Every structure is written in C-alpha cells, then in structure tokens.
Amino acid sequence: MDTSARLTGSHSRQLGQSFVQAWQSAQGEEARQVLYRDIGQQPVPAIDEVWAAAYEAEPEARTAEMQDALVLSDELLDELFAADCYVFAMPMYNLTIPATLKAYIDQVVRRDRTLEFINGRPQGRLKGKKALVITTRKFNYRVGTEAAARNFLEPYLKAIFKIMGIEDVTFIVADQLAAGEAARTLSLLDAKAELLALAAHW
Numbered sequence: 001m002d003t004s005a006r007l008t009g010s011h012s013r014q015l016g017q018s019f020v021q022a023w024q025s026a027q028g029e030e031a032r033q034v035l036y037r038d039i040g041q042q043p044v045p046a047i048d049e050v051w052a053a054a055y056e057a058e059p060e061a062r063t064a065e066m067q068d069a070l071v072l073s074d075e076l077l078d079e080l081f082a083a084d085c086y087v088f089a090m091p092m093y094n095l096t097i098p099a100t101l102k103a104y105i106d107q108v109v110r111r112d113r114t115l116e117f118i119n120g121r122p123q124g125r126l127k128g129k130k131a132l133v134i135t136t137r138k139f140n141y142r143v144g145t146e147a148a149a150r151n152f153l154e155p156y157l158k159a160i161f162k163i164m165g166i167e168d169v170t171f172i173v174a175d176q177l178a179a180g181e182a183a184r185t186l187s188l189l190d191a192k193a194e195l196l197a198l199a200a201h202w
C-alpha cells in the first residue's frame with residue numbers, strides 16, 4: 001500500500017517498490033500474488049454518521065442504509081483477511097501517519113469483523129499476519145534523541161496493529177531526508193539495503 005500524497009520524488013513509494021520487487025523475485029511462483037492499493041492517490045472516505053451507527057449496531061439490527069455504508073469497509077476487510085502479509089509505505093506527516101491511512105484504519109477496525117470478544121476482552125482476528133512498515137521523514141526521531149517523544153507514528157501503528165491482532169511488525173525508516181544531500185543519500189541507501197536483505201527471507 002502506498003500512502004504518500006505525492007508521486008513525483010516520493011521516497012516511500014520508491015522504497016516500497018524496491019522491496020516488493022525484490023520480495024517477489026525471492027518467492028516461489030505460487031506466492032507472488034500482490035494486491036496493490038494507493039490510498040495516497042485514491043483515498044478511502046472518512047467514516048461518517050451512518051458508518052458510525054453501523055459500527056455500533058449489531059449486524060442483524062443494521063438498516064439497509066447502514067449496510068450500504070459498510071460495503072467498502074467489507075471489501076477492504078476481505079482483502080486484509082485474504083493476504084498473508086502487508087507492506088505499507090508511508091511518509092511521516094505532522095508527527096504521525098498520513099490522514100489517508102488513518103481513514104483507511106477507521107474503515108477496517110470493526111467490532112464485528114476485525115475483533116472478537118473472548119471473556120469480554122477484544123482480540124484481533126488478523127492473528128498470524130505480518131506487516132512491514134517502510135517510513136520516510138525529514139528529521140531524526142530515533143530512540144535517545146530529544147525528538148523521539150514527538151514520534152507518534154511507530155507507537156500508534158504498533159498499538160492499532162496489536163488491537164487488530166497483527167503482532168509481527170517490522171519498521172524500516174529512512175530519516176534525516178532534510179539534513180543535506182550526503183545524509184539523505186546515505187539514509188536512503190541504508191533503508192534500501194535493509195529492505196533488500198529483509199526481502200530474501202520475509
């Protein structure tokens with residue numbers, strides 16, 4: 001899944017493409033099927049009043065209008081359940097994930113489909129799936145830096161993926177993209193090398 005608002009010069013798109021190509025060539029024939037979504041270019045709608053009512057209602061109590069509001073959500077969920085693994089390529093925008101990805105997450109976290117309640121506690125139904133998050137940013141938010149406390153991207157995704165049942169999450173970051181040509185090139189090369197190494201066994 002691509003999420004960057006831009007096509008031209010998008011580092012996250014380039015890194016994502018490099019990974020998927022390398023991963024596909026490392027897989028056997030039968031495992032090569034990739035379903036691609038570009039929510040940077042084709043965003044899914046934000047949830048609305050009818051959607052929220054449908055979310056709260058028991059499935060058998062949903063009106064026809066509520067059922068219609070969930071058609072896209074059901075399609076997105078069918079895709080998520082059909083896949084074994086997910087690759088998300090994303091910029092950091094304003095300290096966290098792009099709003100388009102948040103709109104997508106709101107569409108796919110559903111009480112009736114993504115979660116099941118065991119002894120009253122929610123458990124994610126996407127258990128056993130794994131996710132790779134490739135993320136680009138201008139600055140450095142690494143652990144130990146003063147900026148680390150302002151990074152709401154990795155902590156948020158880890159938390160929401162866990163709720164969905166996805167616990168195997170790998171983050172590969174290209175940062176310092178505004179720190180000059182040399183730092184940018186090195187950061188992108190490092191991220192690409194990490195991705196190519198991961199592609200061989202992921």
Ligand SMILES: Cc1cc2nc3c(=O)[nH]c(=O)nc-3n(C[C@H](O)[C@H](O)[C@H](O)COP(=O)(O)O)c2cc1C
Nearest residue numbers: 004010011012013091092093094095136137138139
């Ligand atoms: C609206 C917007 C907000 C951004 N916010 C941040 C930010 O909070 N921290 C940061 O380090 N970079 C930020 N950036 C820079 C992008 O993360 C960076 O340019 C990244 O490479 C964009 O991904 P892309 O190259 O795939 O488009 C922001 C860029 C835009 C356009």
